[in-house]
Amino acid sequence: MNKIDIFIKNSNLSNELLKIARKVKNNERISEEEGLFLYENAELSFLGVLSNYLREKAHGDITYFNKNFHIEPTNICIYSCKFCSYVRKINQEGAWEFNIEDILETVKSYKNKDVTEVHIVGGVHPNRDLHYYGEMMQKIKSIIPEIQIKAFTAVELEFMIKKAKMPLVEGLKKLKEYGLDSIPGGGAEIFHIDIRKELCDEKASSEMWLKIHEAAHKVGLPSNATILYGHIEKYSHRIHHLSKLRDLQDKTGGFNTFIPLKFRKENNSLSHVGEVSSIEDLKNFAVSRIFLDNFPHIKAYWPMLGRNITQLSLSYGVDDVDGTIDDSTKIYSMAGAEDKNPKMSTQDLVHLIKKVRRIPAERDTVYNIIKKYD
Ligand code: V47
């Protein structure tokens, strides 16, 4: 008898929860209604057992991390999402705009630092198109040829491809030729139209976000997916979001990891909404792990959550904690994230993971293990 059999046998579960537990044990997919039932009715301990069972079935104690840094070329953006704390308009106080030379200086400083990935996201700058960013990627790879470039949210991609007057698929193929290796998960926010209209009406629609990721997968660019949770959405909107992702993953298999991003309230137009509790964070990781049965990985983005909740999340379905980051991102510190200067050495990350009795494994962008620390 394994852990989940013992749990099912010894717990006094309602019929609904018993049915879900049996489905999880038998590798059966749960429905949207069941997902919603979990959010609304399941105790955290129940969610912990199920999500941890799935996490350990897929990965054992392995917990992935990578050695990465971020580049945020600009915070100038044509859009004004209500949750965004870092957006500025041209010439507004606090606006920044690094040119390619500035960015290459940063890249040079990582040349001998043993990093495997650079994560590049920023605002949608009105004057920069696909070829501008293409030149940037080519030059980055001329400095560190082996580095993996994970860059541009679907929102940035839509704009830069349109600005270059190229069809979507051609644009993605061209970016791949320029050196793009994979696509991060940002820009997804909440797909449900009622909430998206409130949060970020102007930018790429949910349909466009999904279309871009589908096209990316078809041209051989793997990607990640996110949800921005804990603001004005209801549980039903979260399940709708997860369901759209699960459907697309059935079609393409191109997603690597799902990253729930907790809404942080500082310095944006949704500050009055407040933030959800850490219990809610763990619940959200667990339901995501259970519902997204076709996503290989669930990631806790540690700068956003803080180190303690990241450690706890490893018992609620999470198997990846992102990377060393090297204090190279401002998006979250400006929004009030736990870590104001996010930076961990490999030793710090290994220690964080080992402290909760998991096995740290350094990975590359597509989850090949580079080194295990057991
Ligand atoms: O789309 C913006 C989020 C995203 C806030 O793929 C906020 O590995 C919380 O995509 N509170 C961009 N979140 C970041 C992103 C990302 C991050 C980490 C790893 C990966 C990956 C991708 O940041 C945006 C938005 O959802 N965001 N403002 C805020 N106030």
Ligand code: SF4
């Ligand atoms: Fe622009 Fe992205 Fe901020 Fe929205 S979240 S305003 S698209 S930088």
